[in-house]
Amino acid sequence: MTDKAIDIVKRGGRRPSESFSRPKLHASIRAACLSIRSPEGVAESMASDVCDAVIIWLETKPEVTSSDVRRKAGDVLASFHPEAAYLYKHHRVVM
Amino acid sequence: MIHSLAIIALAALIHASFQLSVSMLTLLSGHAIGNKTSQAKLLRLTNSFTFGVAVMTVLILTFTAFIIGSSFGVQVPLLAWAISCGLLIGLGVAVWAFYYRREKGTSLWLPRGVAHYLSDRTKATTSSAEAFSLGLTSVVGELVFIIAPLLVSALVLVTLSPELQLVGIGIYTLISLLSLLIVNGLIGSGHKLSRIQKWREDNKHFLQFAAGCGLLILGFYVYVNQIVAVSAHAVGVL
Numbered sequence: 001m002t003d004k005a006i007d008i009v010k011r012g013g014r015r016p017s018e019s020f021s022r023p024k025l026h027a028s029i030r031a032a033c034l035s036i037r038s039p040e041g042v043a044e045s046m047a048s049d050v051c052d053a054v055i056i057w058l059e060t061k062p063e064v065t066s067s068d069v070r071r072k073a074g075d076v077l078a079s080f081h082p083e084a085a086y087l088y089k090h091h092r093v094v095m
Numbered sequence: 096m097i098h099s100l101a102i103i104a105l106a107a108l109i110h111a112s113f114q115l116s117v118s119m120l121t122l123l124s125g126h127a128i129g130n131k132t133s134q135a136k137l138l139r140l141t142n143s144f145t146f147g148v149a150v151m152t153v154l155i156l157t158f159t160a161f162i163i164g165s166s167f168g169v170q171v172p173l174l175a176w177a178i179s180c181g182l183l184i185g186l187g188v189a190v191w192a193f194y195y196r197r198e199k200g201t202s203l204w205l206p207r208g209v210a211h212y213l214s215d216r217t218k219a220t221t222s223s224a225e226a227f228s229l230g231l232t233s234v235v236g237e238l239v240f241i242i243a244p245l246l247v248s249a250l251v252l253v254t255l256s257p258e259l260q261l262v263g264i265g266i267y268t269l270i271s272l273l274s275l276l277i278v279n280g281l282i283g284s285g286h287k288l289s290r291i292q293k294w295r296e297d298n299k300h301f302l303q304f305a306a307g308c309g310l311l312i313l314g315f316y317v318y319v320n321q322i323v324a325v326s327a328h329a330v331g332v333l
């Protein structure tokens with residue numbers, strides 16, 4: 001599954017909504033894992049697990065914000081790798 | 096002489112406690128590592144960024160000293176010292192009040208539009224030249240706060256001999272880069288960014304307090320040493 005038929009309302013609400021994209025979420029989780037120097041295979045595996053969990057969570061939601069997706073993904077990632085989750089959740093508040 | 100260099104060193108230490116450059120370096124290296132950039136290229140990017148910060152710091156300091164030297168010569172008027180004291184004390188209070196935003200993370204005082212722009216540019220940086228120019232920009236971006244320690248250092252510099260001026264510029268640049276050099280070294284030696292960022296977040300209030308105190312202490316010292324002492328000497332009290 002790549003794109004899911006659920007609207008993601010963008011941050012601030014100024015940009016148009018877009019469909020949920022698994023590859024996009026996967027890439028961001030993978031990058032967060034690699035940022036804390038996790039091996040590539042581990043990063044791939046964690047990103048897949050987090051994407052699966054987020055898609056299950058999205059099943060019952062008609063529309064969510066990108067912040068909701070980020071928060072949920074961060075919470076799931078925290079159970080696998082707290083340090084990666086810390087970077088993932090805080091990357092917008094570094095400066 | 097030692098006294099003048101000590102003022103420059105303290106001003107540079109205060110400069111080093113400001114965090115925009117460190118935040119940008121953290122973001123830059125985080126995205127480079129996340130994109131599987133090689134360690135050699137990562138080091139090139141972070142070193143270019145640090146070099147950019149050093150170059151802009153030297154340029155601003157020497158430019159300020161040149162303007163002061165051209166305007167007043169080696170006899171700096173009391174008014175210039177008084178202005179620098181006012182700036183130091185005012186900025187000390189401002190640092191305490193709003194250097195960091197009251198939210199999670201290490202969000203700085205910067206307007207959010209500027210912060211997002213710098214953040215996006217930092218994440219998109221892939222070449223050493225871009226990293227170098229980002230380093231230059233980060234110093235300009237924080238000019239509102241670093242102008243006070245820079246001004247005091249420039250005022251001190253113009254009273255020194257040419258050889259000591261070079262030493263003073265070197266001391267200021269090296270000490271003001273300390274925090275950046277430490278973070279650069281930690282990243283280069285393989286430390287996790289999450290730990291560096293967590294340390295910064297956990298200690299941000301201490302750094303904010305220390306920077307504010309440093310500005311106030313330097314302001315008070317310059318006031319006593321350059322204004323009260325000189326005025327008292329002029330009227331024959333000392």
